[in-house]
Amino acid sequence: MFVGHYGVSFAAKRVAPTIPLWALFVAVQLLDVFWAPFVLVGIEKVRIVPGITASNPFDLYYMPYTHSLLAALLWSAGTLLLYRLLATRGPVGKAALVVALAVFSHWILDFLVHRPDLPLYDNTAKVGLGLWNVPALAFALEAGLLFGGMWLYFGTGLVPRLRMVLFGLVRLAIQAYVFFGPPPASDKAAAWTALASYAVFAAVVARLERPDRAARQRVNAL
Numbered sequence: 001m002f003v004g005h006y007g008v009s010f011a012a013k014r015v016a017p018t019i020p021l022w023a024l025f026v027a028v029q030l031l032d033v034f035w036a037p038f039v040l041v042g043i044e045k046v047r048i049v050p051g052i053t054a055s056n057p058f059d060l061y062y063m064p065y066t067h068s069l070l071a072a073l074l075w076s077a078g079t080l081l082l083y084r085l086l087a088t089r090g091p092v093g094k095a096a097l098v099v100a101l102a103v104f105s106h107w108i109l110d111f112l113v114h115r116p117d118l119p120l121y122d123n124t125a126k127v128g129l130g131l132w133n134v135p136a137l138a139f140a141l142e143a144g145l146l147f148g149g150m151w152l153y154f155g156t157g158l159v160p161r162l163r164m165v166l167f168g169l170v171r172l173a174i175q176a177y178v179f180f181g182p183p184p185a186s187d188k189a190a191a192w193t194a195l196a197s198y199a200v201f202a203a204v205v206a207r208l209e210r211p212d213r214a215a216r217q218r219v220n221a222l
Ligand SMILES: [Zn+2]
Pocket: 001, 031, 032, 067, 106, 110
């Protein structure tokens, strides 16, 4: 899964508004944020096999450190501890739990779409419901999650709705390209693209959230 993960970020923001959206954007993709450099240095492995699923060519045959169920639980627990240590704003305990659940949600959503390439532990007992083989349904799920989560987020009040929707549509267009466009040139190219996308998306949402905060302060000052 790609852009659908961000639906969880928006829903989490509704539950715990003190967490910056950019942090939630990183959290929901954290397993991939580590997957990409791991692929680049050869710790984890992927090969491009056109046709292996109906919507993308990724043969994710070795990723025990980021995408096994056990690893996902450990990354989530690590995030919980780190957030408790570093966060200062608002009710830290609840926010830490929300961020940790956001990290873990990545595995659950990947489980829906991946072919059985997600190990339960190490590189074995692999699972995945394979929705990627029904591209229209997988794409609808990504879009539904993204905009469903965004709709929940809009309920938090002062939000730059139009810009958020436009940003969502841009991400959905990139998703469509991944699904229906040509395959990436190589495994490393796929990893670089993923990493760059996650960094840019987090930076853009940090920028989009800023005027929202300024508006809130103006309202508070009245
Ligand atoms: Zn993933």
